[in-house]
Amino acid sequence: MAQKIKLSTIAETLGVSTATVSLALRDSPLVAAVTRERIKEQARALGYIYNRRAASLRTSRSGIIGVVVHDIMNPFYAEILKAIESELDRDRQTFILSNHYDSVEKQRNFVETLLQLGGDGVIMSPAIGTPPEDIRLAEDNGMPAILIARSIDGLDVPIFRGDDSYGISLATNHLIGLGHRTIAMVGGTDQTSTGRDRYQGYVNALRKANIEVDPGLRIPGPRTKQGGFEAAVHFLSLPQKPTAAVCWNDLVAIGLMNGIARAGLVPGRDVSVTGYDDLEEAAIATPALTTVWNGQSEVGRNAARALLDKLSGSHEPDGIHLIKPEMRIRQSTGPLKPHPEG
Amino acid sequence: MAQKIKLSTIAETLGVSTATVSLALRDSPLVAAVTRERIKEQARALGYIYNRRAASLRTSRSGIIGVVVHDIMNPFYAEILKAIESELDRDRQTFILSNHYDSVEKQRNFVETLLQLGGDGVIMSPAIGTPPEDIRLAEDNGMPAILIARSIDGLDVPIFRGDDSYGISLATNHLIGLGHRTIAMVGGTDQTSTGRDRYQGYVNALRKANIEVDPGLRIPGPRTKQGGFEAAVHFLSLPQKPTAAVCWNDLVAIGLMNGIARAGLVPGRDVSVTGYDDLEEAAIATPALTTVWNGQSEVGRNAARALLDKLSGSHEPDGIHLIKPEMRIRQSTGPLKPHPEG
DNA sequence: ACTGTTTAAATAAACGGTTTTAAAGCCCGT
């Protein structure tokens, strides 16, 4: 590192003031075209690097946007993030990513760090148990927040997510339509708004079909492949002998199918399984997974767009923005087999 | 946002100078213990937020570390990133993540942005075709770089990765030991150092066993499940009738197994398949995947540790750091079946 | 030649911290 090149370095070598250099580099009409070109050329020649910290100290806009979700490695969030990324890229915003792994403390640290860095805004899928104050902390310090995927009570920040209750009822109805009556719900928790909504959608669909709801058919667990895989044992040993499973998401469904296959049964024929999210992976699973498209890319794109609009002052987003899920029928579900002794 | 609280706000309300406040908050021995407590208490009460941009302008340390890989959503990188994250967290460093999707330009933009933000260092798995200058740009501007997973010729920055040639030869030897002679290599590219190393490992193992190397058995392709899935058709229609496949990674292997299963064959019995990386998913695939552990967590942890050491000046890392891969034998490989007409 | 306008560039004051240097206050011995 020979020597840091700054505005004043350029100014000196050219015999102009730093103000002129600053204006020239930002294409201000206040500096003559010929001067501007001379300055830009020199900046390039010297390898000048714009110092954003200095600039943002003055302008109080950093171009940084934070995004925090449960786990960026989870394909569900990864698909959302990809959409956010491409939207923010277009606006040349830098985005800082973080996992909170459902630790409220980790999430708070992230928000705090973002505030220290002068983040312009934050998009978050809040950790389980996030107190509203943690979000207000951001807003109170001039950093607007947008929620995705999960709601928080007692807060009126904009939120973008799929309509979980409706989505799960689609899957449940699909299974009911195939003749299934003993349908388990596998994976996930009831501690989030999402969890409660999904369980509600499952219950509603059953009730509407006059099927009694048996709490013993609810198998909560991790929202991962591993979780689904491990739930298979429990699922197969239920005294109620369920013939189908509505899974929390595609990962759980794929794990469950693997577990079922290990036990020598054929998913899609012996047991019907639905996923949720329609990850890219769902279509190439074996058997191809029947699932519910949950609009990850829409959620990501819209949330990012909303934040950018808010920052630019062009439009103030507000309230809940629900995406309507859609059924994707593939090979992991099939008609109820006549019972051996039936 | 009532009013920005800054050092001077605290100083005024307490009737001391900003210098004292600054020193107190950073636990300097230059300010009396009782004063320090009074100041810290007031800072807390007022909801003071440390302004890192202002501070780093003076100190030229931002606490920001960049990490850029091909695709953070790829579980291979995700596992590395998790290790990096936990290591950096311990040192209270903020890390900024980015994908380059093998676009040299996107990668350069990232490095440029990081320089503008005053990043302290960068960890990268360079995009295919990265010119050494792009890395020197970082180093020349005082931002040390550490490479992971992929090398670049003509550069002497430290690099951490698995020993690919050795690792693939482990997998190939395992198949040869089971009696296989016609072994395809599926997925990936030969455009990266990794790719060349892996192909070399495969070739070396075959040669040592006096098996002729047939270039027609090399099926390059995307390093994804989708890629493996689609390669199945090609694989099954090869005139040489391979009985086994050494796959670029676990994702390709799982995709290939799915594709083989779709064609009515049973992976692990009719065709032996090896993966590479030993992702969490490998163990729960059906059949459980025989693969090679590639030390993702080691790579991530060591790379992060090396960068932090370099930044703190405590130790200057250098050269290549190879992790020795290890075989993980599961159910996706088995002895060569006697040929139908043999 | 003298205003009055435009246009181009320079000056200087922020922005919010850190850190060096200097000063003030106090204790104590002589």
Added chain:
DNA sequence: ACGGGCTTTAAAACCGTTTATTTAAACAGT
């Protein structure tokens, strides 16, 4: 009363930009 050595605090310079305000120069118009 004085001064040496400590501890504690204040003052001021600085980090690299942006931007409002001035200044200077050029040019018209009367």
